[in-house]
Amino acid sequence: MTVRQALLAAVAAVGLGAASVAVATSAVPPPSQGTLQQYNVSSTYVSGLSSGGYLANQLHVAYSSVFRGAGIFSAGAYDCAQDNLSTALNACMNTTSPRRTPAQLEQETRDRASAGAVDPVANLAGSPVWLFHGTSDSTIAQPVMDDLATYYRDLGATVAYDSGTASGHAWVSPLGKNPCSATTSPYVNNCGGDPVGDMLAHLFGSVHPPSSAALTGKLVQFDQNAYAPGGSAAAISMGGDGFAYVPKTCQDGASCRLMVTLHGCYQYFGLVGNALMDQAYLNEYADTNAMIVLYPQATTMSGNPRGCWDWWGYQSAQYAQRSGPQLQAIVRMVAALRGGSTPPPTTTPPPQCVTASNYDHTVALRAYALWGLTYAAGSNQPLGLWNIATFSSLRQTSPGYWVTC
Known part of the structure; x- marks a missing residue:
């Protein structure tokens, strides 16, 4: 896939009359084949859009000992789908069917933590969580995302929730090529502000301004099969290759944060190329804030024609627990970048009929x-x-x- 060599020098402001934001003129560097090396990682966070937002929440809850905070564009509360596609479509995207309440999902989380299927719920207390839902988003109904905010607040997380921007269903960035209200490929919109900066500032406490120069880091293209349970990424609906952007300062040994960023449905590399990596506005912040960005990749399989992450059980009934295959694969990638051992998965067998x-x-x-x-x-x-x-x-x-x- 050819990597775009230049971005527009500025993007016109759209939606809600927000002021224009100066943006970088650099493109994501061409990927180079390599492996995930160990760096001096001080803390780890996760972010995602749509199915990636659901998976970001699953990772945060199941491995709260690993992920310090989460930033989520357009998703619902933990395990809303309850291992059921109809529930996912009609209750956790639309609201035409009843869904479990935040209180019920909170109790389910506590029960799973008591059984060792997810990390202790106490880890979520004080954890920074940033949420975004656009007023033009008709893919995920706002009450569904409101439930996610309630879920996190009830469990003690420190929540910031932007629900007033006129965005469609998308990751929103000053580099986005789509207009603010659009819901169309590659699902990166420009709404005139900088929600990515807002997200990082909430998660980290503060951030330096993003780079406006050519990116200095490297984009590593690595084999995801090495991290998939059983050695087959395709078997768990993950692509053969994943990507990691590593700033030069992190390559040189500086203490760096790690951000895991998860694309949405129809947004995986095999379909949209490097669009999310190029337009998410994360690499520009990475260069000036000592942050490695890991971009795992899903793909299609039977039961998953849109290349979504598993948030309803298409690949495993354990999808939202520590033993979930996609969660395990990503946590193994994190362990490779951080060094040290991978947190062991639970040994609870799959539920039997x-x-x-x-x-x-x-x-x-x-x-x-x-x-x-x-x-x-x-x-x-x-x-x-x-x-x-x-x-x-x-x-x-x-x-x-x-x-x-």
Whole structure:
């Protein structure tokens, strides 16, 4: 994929009458084949858009001992989808179906932490979280993202939430080529301000102005198979190659932060090339703020034709837990850059299906009966008549929460 050699010197301000922002004239450097080397990494953060925003939240919650904070464009609360595509589409993007409340998801998180499936919830207290939802975004309904803000606040995180910019569904940057209200490829919009700077300032406490000169770092293109469980990135819907931007100061041994940035659906390298890496406005901040930026890449597979990150269980029922394959792969990349061992995944086996009569399910508290009908405990999914002749198959995805197989 050819790397663009120049950017516009300035981008016109659009939306909400915000002032223009001076932007860099440099392009992301051409990638060079290499491996992820160890650097002097002081702290690690995660950010993402849409499916990448959901995955950023999953990483932050499941590995809160690794990720100090999170910046999220347009996503919902932790495990909103509950391992169900219909729920993901109709309750966690649109609001045409009921979804679990923030309080329910918070309790699910605590239960998983008690079982060791995610890191201790106490780690999230005081953690900086920056959220963004555009008023022209019809892909993720604002109440869904409001739930994410509530979820984080209830767990003690320090939340900043920009919900007043007239953006469509996109990463928003002064380098974005799309107009503010657009929802179109490559999903990087310009709204006249600098939400990336706002995000980094909230996560880090303060930032130096971004570079306006040619970037001095290197863009490393590395093999993601080396980090995927089982050695196959394609098997977990990740691309063969990932990328990392490493400023010269970090190459020279300076103490540097690490930012993991996750693209959205239809935004992976194999489809849009280097558009997000080039226009996200992260590399420009990286050069002046000693920050390495890791850009993992998803791709398509059966059940995932849009190249989304797994936030509804298309690849693994454990997608939102420490044992989630995509989470493990990314944390291994982080460990390679930071040095030290990778936090071990949980050894909890995947939930098994239990087939029994609806009567036996209720006796075992996997389901309950109401007016002669049976419903799965926790998910309330209908199972049919309550008797010994009607059979259902259920699996438990969290304590007390059962879904159909």
